[in-house]
Amino acid sequence: MYDSGKIIAGLVIFVVLVTFPFISNMGKAGAKPKPSIDTPVINQMQVKQCVEPKEFMRAEHMQLLNNWRDSVVRNGDSIYVNKAGQSFYISLQNTCMNCHSNKKKFCDECHNYMAVKPYCWTCHIEPKESML
């Protein structure tokens, strides 16, 4: 093989470069996100229950929010009745964030971990967390 030294050196550099992100992050798995529900409004609730059960909200909140926005903006329906028959006013800014006023510790906790960037807050006003 001609120029075997250069080729092998090149291959080694290539392999190092490609595997660098994996090697450098080895053993440094990010801490599991722990969204906090420690807010004044939630702490006062006797039954700490969101509009739907926790498991459902974890898996489906994005779908629920999508339905909510279509329901309000496109159909003009502003009341959500959950499976238990309770009614809620449909509003991210006024209903969701009224309880979950800790956006950084609640929304961002998982969204940052999963590297998802929902663009809710370019328009919807975030809760003022410094006030807590």
Next chain:
Amino acid sequence: MPYRTEGEHVMSINRRQFLKLAGVTTVAGIGGTAVFNGLRDNGPEAAQSSPDPRSLKGKRWGFVVDVSKLKSGEDYQKCIDACHSVHNVPDMRSLPEDIRKRQEVKWIWKDTYEHTFPTAPEDEYQNSELKEKNFFLFCNHCAQPACVRVCPTKATFRRKDGIVMQDMHRCIGCRFCMAACPFGARSFNWRDPRPFIRPEKENREYPTRMIGVVEKCTLCTERLAKGLKPACVEVSNGAIVFGDLEDPNSEVRKIIASKYTIRRKPELGTQPGIYYVIGGVEHAG
């Protein structure tokens, strides 16, 4: 067979095989999609959404504007401020005049008779008071809205109650609607509106908009849903009357029936839902 050429031997598939294959592929395609959709979780079920029982119900909401009830510039400003503060409309007065004129966002504004009714017949003997008066302008909530026809994403659409609504989640900022609207009722967010909303004036119960979307008057859908009249109507001292144009007993219909009213550019056929009382009633008697 005499017709066969060499090329057909190479393909080595006859019509019968081809049809079989096509049939199987079609069945697999249709069946596969059905199976896939069946396996997918269809998201929230059983839960329902419904309108707020307090909400105002109408078939076609509209305004009748009687500017003779507005005496001073402050009366106009009160309505404009009421709307713009409740909807977090950016205040761009800090920008240089020429930039502001091109980039400002407005849901309700005032302009002269000539600009409001540019196609009204010219008449040199016309009531000079009328010609000097300013008129309130907003989205006309047309029955045949040109903006809705051109919107490529259905971000703007006509609701069941006649309101031409703008869904900011879907707007891609193409500005077709702005080109289509004959009334200049739509504003584009050329820059991030947030820095132009003073924190102490911000309505924290209503969203802002983002750079690159088109916005306009929504006839206060969020207030109608709670049983409230539009913000401008509440502070207008009776100059803006709100009601259902389809209801013959509504206040707006009574005014339209009893006074002389005109609409902006009716010849375009968009059927605007905003009527203007053309004065002279107090002097006519």
